[in-house]
Amino acid sequence: xxxxPAQALYTRPFLLLCISHxxxxxxxxxxxxxxxxxxxxxxxxxxxxxxxxxxxxxAGLSRxxxxxxxxxxxRLPVMYIGTFACVFCGLLYPQLAFVSGFLALRxxxxxxxxFKPTGTSAYVADIVPDGRRGEAMGTLGxxxxxxxxxxxxxxxxxxxxxxxxxxxxxxxxxxxxxxxxLIKLGETLHEKQPxxxxxxxxxxxxxxxxxxxxxxxxxxxxxxxxxxxxTLVPDLSDKVGVENRGTFFTIFTLAxxxxxxxxxxxxxxxxxxxxxxxxxxxxxxxxxxxxxxxSKAMLYLASVLFGLGNGVFSPAINAWTVDLGDPGRKGRxxxxxxxxxxxxxxxxxxxxxxxxxxxxxxxxxxxxxxxLGWVYxxxxx
Numbered sequence: 001x002x003x004x005p006a007q008a009l010y011t012r013p014f015l016l017l018c019i020s021h022x023x024x025x026x027x028x029x030x031x032x033x034x035x036x037x038x039x040x041x042x043x044x045x046x047x048x049x050x051x052x053x054x055x056x057x058x059a060g061l062s063r064x065x066x067x068x069x070x071x072x073x074x075r076l077p078v079m080y081i082g083t084f085a086c087v088f089c090g091l092l093y094p095q096l097a098f099v100s101g102f103l104a105l106r107x108x109x110x111x112x113x114x115f116k117p118t119g120t121s122a123y124v125a126d127i128v129p130d131g132r133r134g135e136a137m138g139t140l141g142x143x144x145x146x147x148x149x150x151x152x153x154x155x156x157x158x159x160x161x162x163x164x165x166x167x168x169x170x171x172x173x174x175x176x177x178x179x180x181x182l183i184k185l186g187e188t189l190h191e192k193q194p195x196x197x198x199x200x201x202x203x204x205x206x207x208x209x210x211x212x213x214x215x216x217x218x219x220x221x222x223x224x225x226x227x228x229x230x231t232l233v234p235d236l237s238d239k240v241g242v243e244n245r246g247t248f249f250t251i252f253t254l255a256x257x258x259x260x261x262x263x264x265x266x267x268x269x270x271x272x273x274x275x276x277x278x279x280x281x282x283x284x285x286x287x288x289x290x291x292x293x294x295s296k297a298m299l300y301l302a303s304v305l306f307g308l309g310n311g312v313f314s315p316a317i318n319a320w321t322v323d324l325g326d327p328g329r330k331g332r333x334x335x336x337x338x339x340x341x342x343x344x345x346x347x348x349x350x351x352x353x354x355x356x357x358x359x360x361x362x363x364x365x366x367x368x369x370x371x372l373g374w375v376y377x378x379x380x381x
Contacts, residue, residue: 009132009139016184017123018143020079023178024116025147027086028109030155030171031093033245036234038164044099049353051106052230053346058110060342066118067335074189075123076182082116083179085109090172094165112175114338121334125322126188131268133322138264138315142257145311147174149253152246209333211324214380216340219317221373222280223341225287225366227348229306232359233290239359240296248303255307256314264315272320273377275312280374282309287367291360 035051070078089109096105120140128136151174158167229252234245242248267275286309289302317337325333348366355362 009128009136011127013127013185014124014136014139016181017120018140020083020178020181021120021140022143022147023174023181024083024086024112025144026151027090027147027171027174027178028112029148029249030151030174031167032230033152033156033234033237033249034159034164034167036231037245038159039099039102042097042099042102044102047099047103047353049231049350050103052227052349053353054103054106055110055113056227056342056346056349058107059112059114060110060339060346062111062114063118063335063339063342066115067332067338069195070119070122070334071189071332072193073195074187074192075119075126076185076187077195078115078119079123079182080179082112082114082119083175083182085112085115086175087172087179090168090170090175093168110342114342118334118338121318121322123185123188125334134264134266134268134272134315134319136264137318138260138262141264141311141314141318142260145253145257145260149250149257152249153244154246156244156246208339209325209336211326212321212333212336214376215317215321215324215333215337217376218276218280218373219337219340220344220347220369221376222283222313222370223344224348224351224369225283225306226310227345227350228287228352228362228366229290229348230345231349231352232362236290236293236299236359240293240299242296242299248299251300251303252307252310255304256311257307259308259311260315263312264319267316267319272316272323273380275316276320277374277377279309279313279316280370280377282312284367284370284374285309287363287370291363291367 036048039045039048039051066078066082085108089105089112092105093102096102121137124136124140125133155167155170158170233248237245237248263275263279282305286302286305289298289305293299293302318334321333321337325336351365352362
């Protein structure tokens with residue numbers, strides 16, 4: 001099928017944005033598998049749940065600001081702020097090698113995902129045809145997954161082959177490359193305003209888009225599992241004898257790539273809700289598999305199932321957010337979605353940290369919350 005220029009998706013700006021997004025994903029995902037053991041080596045083993053929770057707390061708190069700024073000063077400045085946070089933290093982790101310093105940096109590092117994905121999603125919504133929005137989000141997700149899958153094993157290898165600081169500096173380097181690519185892009189916000197401090201004043205209407213409430217409910221229910229995974233799978237990998245903790249993240253993210261090729265297109269044709277219902281069931285099944293994992297094979301199977309579920313979920317929930325939100329305030333709707341994402345991941349991480357001694361029980365809990373998301377979608381229908 002041939003598309004007119006107005007319908008074209010794979011334009012130069014879109015492809016450059018995809019590459020930048022992949023490098024950004026690689027930057028902050030690279031270090032995740034090694035952080036629990038690193039914090040333990042600093043004497044903060046009891047704070048493992050805060051590794052992800054602090055990161056997501058800042059990301060969630062910054063969403064209202066990033067959404068408003070994306071709709072006022074432009075998409076690109078918001079992306080620059082998020083990418084710079086990765087550069088800054090990657091360079092400072094080696095300098096603040098003590099528990100309080102590390103946790104402070106994890107808190108600040110959250111600005112990266114609080115800003116960059118919001119600006120990126122708004123930029124994509126500006127440049128792609130409405131009828132191919134789900135496909136576009138799926139393609140963007142594929143690029144994110146490529147960066148997220150390739151970097152964790154590299155980070156673990158650098159930490160073992162050299163030292164943990166080599167991994168931190170490599171993370172900063174990827175973020176710099178992501179930022180350099182953004183220079184090649186032009187701003188898409190037509191009524192861009194100069195920055196004023198009044199833009200940092202946010203009210204209730206800037207924080208939450210009521211039209212996106214269904215998105216927030218489903219996101220929280222289904223993504224608690226992600227916070228649980230990020231916190232507990234490194235320990236589960238050690239338990240079943242996986243030497244490179246980044247292996248899970250590679251399998252999971254590679255498995256999430258395949259469904260992104262068709263999940264977005266299917267949601268464009270059949271609707272977002274049927275696709276989201278299928279993904280909620282897949283995520284719940286994966287959580288049951290993690291709870292029963294006693295071997296490498298079972299861990300890898302659970303990783304594949306979780307990747308498939310998230311690969312189906314992500315493009316559909318992104319496209320659904322833009323569908324439901326106010327067309328003139330895409331940044332606010334996307335901020336609402338990302339705030340709920342951070343609440344889910346941070347909450348899941350805290351629960352996992354508190355009950356880390358009961359691995360199976362935490363995974364069963366995550367399965368139940370995902371099924372609750374499926375029930376909500378059925379009820380909403």
